[in-house]
Amino acid sequence: KKEAKPAEEAAKLEEELAEKEATAKELQAKLEEAEAEIAAEEAAGAYDYYYMLKEYAGKGEPYPDAPAADHTLAFTDIMGGIPFCINVWNSVQDQWKLAGGDPDKLYYADNQYDATIGLKNADIMLAKNPDALINFQFDSKVNSIISTKFGAAGIPIITVDVPCPGAPFMGCNNFKVSYMAGERAIEEVEKMGGIDKLDAIVLIQFPAGGEVLMLRSEGFYQAFVDKYGADVIDPITVRADGGAGEAEQANKAMTDILSKIPDAEYVAMTSINEETMSGCLAAIQTAGRWDPDKWFIITMGCDDVGKQQIRDGLIDGAVAFFPERYGEYLVPASIALMKGDVVPPFMYVENEIITKDNIDEWYPE
Amino acid sequence: MVKNDDLILKMENITKTFPGVVALDNVSIDLYKGEVLGILGENGAGKSTLIKILAGNYIKDSGGIYVDGQKFEIKGPAEAMASGIRVIYQELNTLNNLTVTENMFVGEQIVKGPFKIVDWKAMTKRAEELLDTLNVKLDPNTIIGDLTVSEKQIVEIAKAISKEAKILVMDEPTAALSEEETQSLFRIIKTLKSKGVSIVYISHRLKEIFAITDRVTVLRDGKKVGTLKTKETDTNELVTMMVGRDIKDMYPKREVPIGDTVMKVKNLTAEGFDNVSFNLRKGEILGIFGLLGSGRTSLVKVLFGANKIKNGEITVNSKKVNVKSPAIARDEKIGLVPLDRKVEGLALIMGVKENITLANIKDLGKSFLIAKAHERKKVDKWVNEVGIKTPSVEQEVNSLSGGNQQKVVLAKWLESGSQIIILNEPTRGIDVGAKIEIYKLMQDLCEKGSSIIMVSSELPEIISIADRIIVMSKGRFTGEYLRKEASEEELLHVACL
């Protein structure tokens, strides 16, 4: 295990840590505030229409009165073609049909993980003047300009996974889900014999993706810190740039990380998504360091790739975001907004940890 | 057609036109087994074009080619080579990054075994042998970019004789060679001839034509003038055939009063030549003669600021100048009509207009912008004065004939007001008519007070046109003659010193 770092560095690290903690706390506070607000509104029955539609959506039954008929809805996708997004888009399409919407009036554009393209698409969608926009874009700050434009045009927005000022948020609380993953990994660590046996905690991140994405792994880390203390966790934590959620770069990064922790046997690990993890897993296997009993891996998303990884016994669990159910929130909420109704400011998917034990319950083959 | 076992090659009524020029007009030649056929003709007569057609490099417009009595449709160089036609091109063509051996066997490496493995050992050995037969000492592993022009030329010759050929064409192979090297080449030609190889030999040097050829075909302005047995003819006859008119008409010389010194070069040394001094006077045409690689081009490039000076000084109009770049040379009113106008003189894909004003862009208008009418007026003036034949001043110079291209280059320097004009091989590759016009233009300029430095390897031209001739050899001045004193033999002799 690594020796303690020089005082100077330690101080700097502490500072960073404090900052991160502050961010996390701030977020938590906001969250609680929002939850309180939602509860209040809920009690007042403001979201009834949305909840009613959502019930049908959840059951997969046609919505009453075909509320989407004669309406238009725009969906901008964060990165077309990746499993998670394919699942989301398919579910939006299915739900739109259940809502009685015309498929031709469901507009689609692919933001390609690129702010410039995202802006262009937002403008094109604006020109098509839909009744609502589902915005799935990778930078929360770029979203502010999109929100301004749509606000001016009086078109409501629902934002997916990445916050957008003034728009209801649907998706995952990144910090929360990764904290869940951390807690789950801790369970495994405890079963194996406690933190002393753990050699490393590996966080495969995508720093270029911005803060929101960083929370997807920092929560994992925070769970460990909360349980064992920073002085124990910091020396064994390794952060790596695994790229934009594609397996290739993650594979290379993981190979280098393995060299950095040449003696580590027991490792807890998470990454921004399962595609990334699949690259890392391949690297671990290739390096001959793979032992399913010594790696505690919890991933984010549980998309088609993740499910397969669970079934194959490669990962110990995945926090399910249920991308295939995003439409059940998004479409009812869009319809509610189109009709001038209100929806909760935060619509979190109820995340579950999917493991080999419960996967068949959630996803019967 | 009469079947003749000895007739190896027959080219019949070959016609080839380029934009603006009829390079070949119904030309026929025939070549017998084991003979050396000389082809003579002025620059631009069409000699190279004829052999490039034979080599499959150009496609003829019409006419027929028969090899061994069989009609032979050449689609490209590969077919020509496959049927035993080998060519030493006039333009040196080397791959400067590769070694002598590699260059020598381009496209036809020696291979062995069923998998056709390139046999480097054999190739190096063969290269050594070939260089030996040519009497040169060169390591075949030398990178060819490091060699001198004459060495490169020898490599080219070695390349051409490296493989058995039925027909061997040599386009001015001796242009860069010393007397000794030329003699080695002749020995080889004789050996090949005795083995039954037929050789087409192109040269401007009549001496060589008499020394080595059996018959000689003369071309003029793209037409065949006739074929003679070498033994039955003499210099006078051949020259008359080549020129087609009195030499006097060919080289119209006017006497122009010669004034004070305008340019003075003292102990000039640079890459390619050593310790050179001379004066140039107002209204004078100073000829510089030398063989390929003698340092002439290096010299004029230094005078024009395109090459670096190592030592010595240049004075223009009694003022010492440091010609560091062509821009400075231009500002000192020096102009250069370069050796290869297509590469160094013209922006080929631009129009006549743009090319004429190329060296004087700053004068195209008073402001930042080009005054189009002003430019047009200037250009029209030069087009008329110099006599450039072009359908329009917008025409890409690419499509002009060589002579007109050369006039465009000249007009460029006139437009920039040059007083000292350096011409490097001014009449290379242009037809007789245009040549005469160029000579006239040069003398018009002298009459108007300009001075001219003319580099040329054409003896008749330099002897007739230059007022004074300096001879260069291996980077040194080896002789200086007034026009009246100079003779072709003398100059050639001094040039080989």
Add this chain to the structure above:
Amino acid sequence: MADIKAVEVSQKKNIRLNNTAVLFIILVVMFSVFSYVGRPFFFSKLNLIPMLNNLSFIGIVAAVLTMVMVSGEIDFSIGGNIGLTACLTALLLSRGLPGWLVVIIALAGGLAMGAFNGMLVTVVGVNSILATIGTMFIWRGIGYTLTNGESILAMNPVIDYIGRGFVFKVIPFPIVLLVVVFVITYVIMNLSKWGRSIYAIGANPLASYLSGINVKKIKFINFLLCGMTAALGGLILTSLSAVGMPQHGQGLELVIISAIILGGTMLGGGRGQILGTLAGVLILSVLYNFLTIMNIYYFYIQMVQGSVLILVVSAYEIRLAMAKRRI
């Protein structure tokens, strides 16, 4: 003199359409068809004005890069430059510097990047493809390092105006910039002495040098201008997105170069038209816009754009070959 007459005959063959005109005809046809097929969305102020807005920075950079490419060089670092400029702008704003000063610093930064490229190419003598692929990594890497990969909000009246302001309350400022840059580059390339030198250098650098043109100086200044306009592009993009982020401009080099080539500029220099570049930028943008309106997936849009590039350039080559044969 017979020759004079020859001159007067002139220009009959110039009735043949040049490539730029053909491109604009294609553009008009595309536009009409798209307006019909994509009705009612495509042909509307609400669509076309933002489309122009969004292509403004691409067009601006493309115009000046055309100058570089006509002179026979290329600059792959423009995307990196845009990214670094965006980061720099946002960082400086977040430090509380006044907007006008930030604009000046950003443009100066662009100049510096251009100067570095220009030095590598003209002084050291490095092939510009390689030099600028290298600096592309450097600029973008610095952008990421400065911001630690995070995006930074960039709100400031001056910056806001650059991408989102209106002139006379109706004309978006980026479109004004686009027009101004195209007018200036058009004047430079088609009407000025400077432009004449650029074309000459691209057509034959050696002959230009031997005609007294200062080839290195002109190439160097072209790189300077290109660096500066890329920085301007970075400012516009920062303003359009209200965010400075190191990802800005990623991959734009290929988009912009494709547009320029589509517009008839040849790699290797000498040929190219500013208006052709405008047409190229417009064609690619109109295609993207229309196909997105038609709900086509991004990858198929890319496929169409790639095919159009190959087809149009094939057409140029075939025209050129036919023109040669005709002589």
Add this chain to the structure above:
Amino acid sequence: MEKAVKKYSAFMNFLRTPILTLIGIYAVMLLLFSLSSENFLTIQNFKGIFNNFAVFGILSAGVTVVMIGGGFDLSIGSTAGLAGIVSAVLLMKNITVPTPWVFIIAIVIGCTVGFINGLIITKVGINPIITTLGMLAVIRGVCYFWADLNPRVYNVFVQNLGRIYIGNVFPITTAYIIVAFVILTLILKFTRFGRDLFTIGGNESLARLAGIHVDRIKIISYIISGFFCSIAGLLLISQLGSGRPEYGTGAELEVITIVVLGGVVVLGGRGNFLGVFIALVIIQTISNGMVLIDTPVFLRMVVKGALLVLVIAIDALRNRRRLQLY
């Protein structure tokens, strides 16, 4: 004038390439990294470094061939992606295509793309950069036909293809690269095709005069590049255990950086595989070393760019026999 025969060895000619610069840089890097991290100079680490450049190494083999012939290939990343995803789809559990056939199909795909590139470049006469830039987009689009299939690779043979170590130390992928580089070196040195390629890259019109079938040889060079794209595609799905349409994105820039760093001249006619191999190792060692010594993630991009600029600048200065005038 008697001139002494200057002796030139092949070795001296070889030293004209940037190989010494590269070796120097690599030595400095080894020193720096091994002083700063005890984990650097370990067999374990070098196993990783070498296995990591498998795909780029294989791709650079083809690109080197194309570039020596004066061409350019930007479509490699997309082509590898296409070969990869199609193979992965064919290897899916519910599809019963025999493994050898999958390989054949992958190779046919790569070679076909190469053939199309070559055909457009030689017969239509479009600049190779433009042609392959267009193809880059077109082929990537084709990859997305299979975007929603998410094929995983379970075929053990295919998995092992890019993952096993010979004698537990030496990555088999590096063996492929070495074999490919050696074979190509031999082909370039000892076959007519190879020599003709150098001639074409050095001076195309001379090659035509010499009777070389320029178009044919260029097309073959693009087919070779396509072939290696196929292999790279197979390695991708082997090493990553899955097939995705985006695999190989951006590889073109990385590979060109490597090839150029290795001393292959962009305009053709010069280059050798030893240089490319060293460049591969260098690029991979940098990113690895910088991870080990905890350099900020983003600085690596700067260092890579700076290294490229440095090496080509040194090469430009070294090869500039006379002052460059324009």
